[in-house]
Amino acid sequence: MRVSVDADKCVAAGQCVLLAPEVFDQREEDGVVVLLDESPSPELHDPVRESALVCPAAVIHLAES
Amino acid sequence: MKRVVVVGASTGGLATAEALRRAGHEGPITLVGAEPAMPYDRPPLSKQVLTGQRGPNELALRSSAEIDALDLDLRLGVPAAGLDIGRREVLLEDGIRLDYDELVVATGVRARRLPGTGGIAGVHTLRTVSDALALKERLRPGRRLVVVGAGFVGAEVAAAANGLGVHVTLLESAPVPLAAAVGDATGRFLAAMHRDHGVGIRADVRVTEIVQDGGQVSGVRLEDGSVLPADDVLVAIGSVANTEWLADSGLAVQEGLVCDEYSAAGPGVYGVGDVARWHNPLFDVTMRIEHRTNAAEQGLAVARNLLCPETRRPFAPVPYFWSDQYDVKVQAYGYLRDHDEALVLDNTTSASGRLLVIYRKADRLVGVLAVGASPKVLRAWRALIAGSTAWTAVLNRTIAA
Numbered sequence: 001m002r003v004s005v006d007a008d009k010c011v012a013a014g015q016c017v018l019l020a021p022e023v024f025d026q027r028e029e030d031g032v033v034v035l036l037d038e039s040p041s042p043e044l045h046d047p048v049r050e051s052a053l054v055c056p057a058a059v060i061h062l063a064e065s
Numbered sequence: 066m067k068r069v070v071v072v073g074a075s076t077g078g079l080a081t082a083e084a085l086r087r088a089g090h091e092g093p094i095t096l097v098g099a100e101p102a103m104p105y106d107r108p109p110l111s112k113q114v115l116t117g118q119r120g121p122n123e124l125a126l127r128s129s130a131e132i133d134a135l136d137l138d139l140r141l142g143v144p145a146a147g148l149d150i151g152r153r154e155v156l157l158e159d160g161i162r163l164d165y166d167e168l169v170v171a172t173g174v175r176a177r178r179l180p181g182t183g184g185i186a187g188v189h190t191l192r193t194v195s196d197a198l199a200l201k202e203r204l205r206p207g208r209r210l211v212v213v214g215a216g217f218v219g220a221e222v223a224a225a226a227n228g229l230g231v232h233v234t235l236l237e238s239a240p241v242p243l244a245a246a247v248g249d250a251t252g253r254f255l256a257a258m259h260r261d262h263g264v265g266i267r268a269d270v271r272v273t274e275i276v277q278d279g280g281q282v283s284g285v286r287l288e289d290g291s292v293l294p295a296d297d298v299l300v301a302i303g304s305v306a307n308t309e310w311l312a313d314s315g316l317a318v319q320e321g322l323v324c325d326e327y328s329a330a331g332p333g334v335y336g337v338g339d340v341a342r343w344h345n346p347l348f349d350v351t352m353r354i355e356h357r358t359n360a361a362e363q364g365l366a367v368a369r370n371l372l373c374p375e376t377r378r379p380f381a382p383v384p385y386f387w388s389d390q391y392d393v394k395v396q397a398y399g400y401l402r403d404h405d406e407a408l409v410l411d412n413t414t415s416a417s418g419r420l421l422v423i424y425r426k427a428d429r430l431v432g433v434l435a436v437g438a439s440p441k442v443l444r445a446w447r448a449l450i451a452g453s454t455a456w457t458a459v460l461n462r463t464i465a466a
Contacts, residue, residue, distance in 0.1 A: 004448075010388070010390075011108070011387060012394060012440070013358055013385060013396075013397075014440050014443070014444065015358055015362075015385070017222050017444070018441070018444070018447075025148060026440035027440075028441070030394075030441070031394075031396075031439075031440045049087055050365065053080060053083055053084060053361060053364075053365055054080070054086070054358060054361040054362050054365060055361075056108070056357045056358045056361065057106075058106065058126055058127065
């Protein structure tokens with residue numbers, strides 16, 4: 001799985017960080033998403049998929065191999 | 066294989082369909098939407114769409130390739146007209162009947178209107194992309210916009226219009242704008258912010274009439290008889306759940322579709338998103354939440370409960386919302402409505418651009434609202450809310466800090 005984020009459209013809700021803190025973080029100053037791991041290990045795939053599903057700005061994109 | 070029908074093709078309905086496929090459901094999914102547009106995102110309608118930062122073609126919740134991959138029987142532009150839960154059949158307005166094994170009700174809400182204002186040009190409500198584009202067309206420098214109702218939609222539109230050079234007046238029937246939802250202190254903070262930007266705020270006023278001149282709105286008459294002149298009026302006085310099609314179904318409808326803690330409304334029927342009034346066991350409150358993030362989370366939860374009823378789980382989220390006004394982002398976790406106390410922990414002058422308020426209901430912490438707080442601080446508060454932390458423990462901790 002390859003993860004990418006469109007930080008320009010991020011609304012800083014932080015839902016992804018709650019679900020997958022190993023993969024996502026937020027910038028301290030404005031809460032915009034920071035991608036920590038572009039190719040997360042398999043045990044993280046479910047929470048990452050969940051993050052993409054609930055992201056209120058739909059800015060998390062997944063390429064599943 | 067279960068045949069699933071999802072009625073409502075916005076955030077909640079689409080999230081349910083997507084979650085069903087992600088969980089491995091291979092049976093047929095029909096997604097019914099009243100609006101003709103492909104599923105789109107609504108929060109930008111009161112913000113970036115009005116300012117022109119986002120075009121109407123930049124609102125899709127998913128790309129058409131992503132929608133295609135879900136292999137849906139997509140029926141857009143057709144509202145549902147009725148439901149027979151005994152025969153497990155949804156009736157659409159075009160006469161089509163859809164059989165289902167499991168039904169998801171995600172029909173959302175519509176904007177509440179002022180009675181008798183239907184045919185008057187220049188009177189707007191804001192819920193759909195066409196509403197937003199019609200309003201955007203009218204927001205020109207020097208024009209006068211009166212916003213009736215200083216809730217979050219009204220406040221966001223006021224901020225966007227103000228930035229476009231429109232003269233904006235925000236009317237609120239309560240003594241403090243937004244107080245019912247977020248408390249007096251937050252309401253005063255936000256009202257001051259609007260005033261600092263030049264928006265006129267009139268609180269504790271009631272509108273008695275939309276004044277028109279030849280079918281075009283010309284002003285708003287207030288209870289004291291005075292008339293505020295207006296080129297356009299936005300009516301932002303809350304919403305009405307779209308449940309009329311359920312009226313004869315036998316399901317319980319009470320300002321929304323009544324659901325239990327699993328989001329189930331009846332045999333083979335679930336509610337998702339703005340339309341669902343479900344019991345949230347975390348707060349022990351039956352709530353209906355009109356927030357973007359809740360619709361997606363509830364869709365995910367319902368997809369799981371629907372596919373695996375033997376391992377179903379209560380839907381017990383900490384609700385989250387945000388609001389963008391001017392250069393400020395308001396963020397809140399929890400259930401703030403009906404709070405007993407709102408305690409200000411950080412200063413409330415709008416000039417500082419910072420605000421931190423926590424909310425108590427009975428003896429526990431139920432919410433936090435912040436402007437300008439760091440994500441880590443907010444997440445720490447969220448964790449305390451999720452843990453049903455006692456108010457006394459919160460106070461001790463705050464004092465210790």
